[in-house]
Amino acid sequence: NAGVMQNPRHLVRRRGQEARLRCSPMKGHSHVYWYRQLPEEGLKFMVYLQKENIIDESGMPKERFSAEFPKEGPSILRIQQVVRGDSAAYFCASSPGLAGPGGETQYFGPGTRLLVL
Amino acid sequence: RKEVEQDPGPFNVPEGATVAFNCTYSNSASQSFFWYRQDCRKEPKLLMSVYSSGNEDGRFTAQLNRASQYISLLIRDSKLSDSATYLCVVKRGSGGNQFYFGTGTSLTVIP
Numbered sequence: 001n002a003g004v005m006q007n008p009r010h011l012v013r014r015r016g017q018e019a020r021l022r023c024s025p026m027k028g029h030s031h032v033y034w035y036r037q038l039p040e041e042g043l044k045f046m047v048y049l050q051k052e053n054i055i056d057e058s059g060m061p062k063e064r065f066s067a068e069f070p071k072e073g074p075s076i077l078r079i080q081q082v083v084r085g086d087s088a089a090y091f092c093a094s095s096p097g098l099a100g101p102g103g104e105t106q107y108f109g110p111g112t113r114l115l116v117l
Numbered sequence: 118r119k120e121v122e123q124d125p126g127p128f129n130v131p132e133g134a135t136v137a138f139n140c141t142y143s144n145s146a147s148q149s150f151f152w153y154r155q156d157c158r159k160e161p162k163l164l165m166s167v168y169s170s171g172n173e174d175g176r177f178t179a180q181l182n183r184a185s186q187y188i189s190l191l192i193r194d195s196k197l198s199d200s201a202t203y204l205c206v207v208k209r210g211s212g213g214n215q216f217y218f219g220t221g222t223s224l225t226v227i228p
Contacts, residue, residue, distance in 0.1 A: 033216065042204070042220035043161065056215060091160055104149060104208065106216060108160035 002027065004094050004109035005074075012115045019079040019086070021112045025094030032075045033093045033106060034067060043091065049075060050097070082116045089113050118143050121207050123219035131227050134195050138222045140205030141187045149208040150181055152190050154201040155221065161204055164190075195226045 005024040013019050025032050030050055035043040045059040049069040060067065064082075069075040079086055090113075093106035123140045130136050142150075150167035165172065167179040167188050178191040188207075192199055202221035209215065 035218075043218040045215045045217070048215070058215070089158075105151070105163055105166065108162065110160050 004029075004092060004107050006090075006092050006109035006112050008112060009110060010113050010115070012117065013082050014117050015083055016081050019082050019114055019116075021077040021079075021090050021092075021114070022074040023077070023092030023094075023109055024074040025092075026107055029094035029096050029107075031095045031097035032069050033095075034075070034077050035091045035093065037089045037091060037111075039088075046077070079114075082114070084116045087114055087116045120144060120217035121205055121219040123203075123205050123222050125220060125222060127223040127225060129225045129227055130195055132195055132197060134226075135191065135193045136195060136224065137192075138190045138203055138205075138224075139187055140189070140219055140222075141185075142205075142207045142217070143186070144207070144209055145183075145186060147186075147207045147209050150179075150188050151206040151208075152177075152179055152188075153204040153206055153218075155204055156201050161218075164203070192224075195224075197226050197228060200224055200226045 004026055007022050032049045034046040037043045047060050047067045048056040052071050064080045066078045089111045091111045092109045095104050095106045121142050152164040153161040154164050155161045165174050165179050167181050169181055171180045176193045180189045202223050204221045205219035207217045
């Protein structure tokens with residue numbers, strides 16, 4: 001059972017370009033979370049999605065950031081018109097979303113390290 | 118006030134030592150608690166969930182104190198491989214989807 005997969009692992013963009021980060025959850029997991037980690041800081045929640053639905057996007061910046069989790073394919077975190085302050089590690093996590101012990105445990109992907117020049 | 122607060126450390130301990138970390142959370146409605154470890158520039162990995170009755174997994178023991186709103190992690194007989202950052206994670210109860218991560222406590226086990 002493959003773990004959570006993220007690609008690319010490293011992404012370099014110039015200011016003003018778009019960044020697309022992909023996340024494939026673990027098999028059987030229907031819940032996806034995106035986090036951002038700035039250097040020397042903790043993980044900050046961005047958005048929580050289930051298939052075709054955004055459940056909670058309270059951690060997402062109001063502009064330039066969007067996320068989706070289509071019926072088929074990976075979840076996508078999209079950052080438009082990137083700025084230097086967007087440079088960070090972006091982690092995706094998935095969970096089965098079931099009630100009971102272990103049902104909400106999150107398993108993380110290896111992250112995408114975005115560098116904006 | 119932050120949702121989850123941890124002493125950032127660093128904790129530098131010799132091999133074989135016992136070390137304990139505490140974490141406090143601000144929302145009394147929090148219902149699920151976890152400890153994750155994160156190695157440098159890697160993804161967080163689940164270490165253990167924390168249950169109300171406390172739980173143990175080998176050298177690791179986690180405790181939850183709801184009255185004082187803190188959770189703890191005890192590591193016995195520290196190994197060099199235990200060197201990492203330990204993240205305290207709290208999830209609110211019904212109606213809350215967010216997992217709140219502490220900034221982590223850094224542990225270095227010294228030979």
